[in-house]
Amino acid sequence: MRLTDIFQKIDSNHDRYVRELKELLAIPSVSTYSHHRGDVRRAAEWVLNHCKRIGLEARLEDTGGHPVVIASRCPHQNRPTLLVYGHYDVQPAEPEEEWNTAPFQPTVRDGFLYARGASDDKGQFFTYLKALEVILAVTGDLPINVKILVEGEEEIGSPHLGAFLKKNRELLRADAIAISDGSQFSEDVPAITYGLRGLSYMQITVQGPRTDLHSGSFGGIAPNPINALVSILAQLKNPDGTIAIPGFYDTVAPLEPWEREAMGALPFSEEKLKAYLGLERLCEEPGYSALESKTARPTLDINGIWGGFSGEGAKTVIPAKAGAKVSMRLVPHQKPRDIAALFTQYVTRLCPKEVSLQVNALHGAEPVLVSRDLPQVQAAVRAIHAGFGVAPVFIREGGSIPIVNLLKEVLELEAILLLGWGRPDDGAHAPNERFSLSDFKKGIRSAAALFFELHSCCCA
């Protein structure tokens, strides 16, 4: 069987793969720092050349910011195409003094490769290049078509990716996209992330008197915008923690029995989480577990509030203005635009008549839910099972991933395969970031298996 040959070859090439990855990790491609602009470009060129070397057509594309590497090999007109997304830029390494070995001197210790970007995301997207290389070496061909998109601005919010995708929509057309830029559920529990929460981020500003007033002279008659603001905000949630905005839950798709069962079976410790957060109790939604509440149920949080005097001591002011930022995490089938409208309608109704209110929608993101019944998802299940030796669990994540929304929307993709090869404690964005060499190998295996599984499932 070809996969056995391929896995064997992956094992025998392992040390070379690690050496190559170390080369890439040694380039400090910190996208946020202008003094690293040259390094960022150097990393892009390294990826470009590597793609060419393994037999892909590849080029750098200018975006207005850091370049995108585009590579492809599409030999089969009637077979499916997999688009692979990754990013070659990294977070800053500060505080560098907290690293045990220098962040850009990749070092192997106890089965882990330590370096900034090891897990996020150089080590993870590199698995696909190694998988392609080994398939081509062993079979002389690819079972399906492949397109590679590796950007250099993920860590700064992908400011140029949207425009780039729109311009290259046809070029990037695919039947599925694989993104390995996250983690397994926990060590040796590989996962497919099939759900992401969406977001509706609002700002409200309350205006009282035209100017700040002395609370001695005007307290008792001047409407206080902070008092008004807290009275509005306090009515956003019910005493049991559920959200009081009328209609908020109307479009929420109920959790399916299999999901609740799957989540209930995950090795999740509330006690560990409470210890980590320094809390005596969590505040789950009534009727839902902690894991369900934090990943699969909608929320409302006040993310910021301000008004009046916050310095040391006592200043007796009635401020002219006060404001707050409020965000709601959304789940299918809530639409950010509809939720923003319900929010606006509700707070407008709550606003005491003696002050005036301004409501702004600052940001919105659609929730994402990928059906596990899609053949591409089932192909990923089998690929991970082959690569890791255990079947993946299905998980939902509480946050949104902006590039996922972008890719889904612009490229009109349903089959989004979020296959994190890392671990929650890899230290992405933190000192001593690392990537398990065992995960690296399993990731390459799974990536290789995925090409074959996508061929089997979609060309039957």
Next chain:
Amino acid sequence: MRLTDIFQKIDSNHDRYVRELKELLAIPSVSTYSHHRGDVRRAAEWVLNHCKRIGLEARLEDTGGHPVVIASRCPHQNRPTLLVYGHYDVQPAEPEEEWNTAPFQPTVRDGFLYARGASDDKGQFFTYLKALEVILAVTGDLPINVKILVEGEEEIGSPHLGAFLKKNRELLRADAIAISDGSQFSEDVPAITYGLRGLSYMQITVQGPRTDLHSGSFGGIAPNPINALVSILAQLKNPDGTIAIPGFYDTVAPLEPWEREAMGALPFSEEKLKAYLGLERLCEEPGYSALESKTARPTLDINGIWGGFSGEGAKTVIPAKAGAKVSMRLVPHQKPRDIAALFTQYVTRLCPKEVSLQVNALHGAEPVLVSRDLPQVQAAVRAIHAGFGVAPVFIREGGSIPIVNLLKEVLELEAILLLGWGRPDDGAHAPNERFSLSDFKKGIRSAAALFFELHSCCCA
């Protein structure tokens, strides 16, 4: 009648009085600026020498900060003593470019004397020196005993006055204190301020998770301290604007019928106030007029609130902490310490159990109410009637005056005569501060009359 002679002499000396006041006003005794330290001392010495020149025993007293001028003339062992309080320091003049004439080049224009300190407080306390001078000139004696206390740190919060008063409690003992450092109710409506609100200023801090969290990863299970804070704060007031803290109103002395009648008769325009504040409606306490609500009823205002992200854009954080400053204006017989305890008890009860709460009392001030039935107050009524030609109105002020609490408490004085000679639009603390020359003259007359009236009422 002697008072007629005295008033006549005040009229004929008017120009000289203005010239002398201009000398004092020309000294930039800005107490908050260390580079004006020499000027502040020069002003103290000017007052000292002036007191001596008009026939008082006088000296400078060191306080650790700017000096206090102490002057007295106590010829009658069995007659009452009036203590006069004033301050020779002034606010900074910035923004100087907004002054029509230089702040320390006193200038008469259209019946007003323009200069920093003209109304607050050099021009006002100077009326007592001129009154004493003229009484001594006309009668060769004083009808009662007088003590003068003029400090140089009022505009920076009188940091050394408390210690000074405690050390000189016996020296300053008096039967009444006159303070002219405020204003009439409005032009040609002289007033006796018989009530000041007190203050209880609290700070509350709510702690949620031990560190800031990402609202995507932890929203739905992590207790949000801002949400908890607003739920607490929103319950401090009832929907009708009254204060919901149990027991808060228990010790509030009801407004007496004469007070409500007096306040109702004052020339007070809600329309003007609304226009000034830029508001369509005021929020009076139910059952009370705007004037009653802002001067004679207790209040609760949130003076500041903070927590999480208040910058531009959207940051999805659940902060570890949030806090607020809340102050309550108090009226007799509310005690700041008791109110602070009721507040603490109530918010502790309101605090959701998944977060922790810290409550601190930052500042307290007793409410002040001076009985209009005191003979000294009735003496002041007659003195103002004589000096201004109309009887004064009785008013309460919404703020506290820290030096009043200090003087009342340390010197154990009940008869506190708050007799503002200025006008609300004198521009104290603002550019183009001024003092009406007509008010200056009426103030001197009233001050002179007060000495005789205190003699009549208390030595009958």
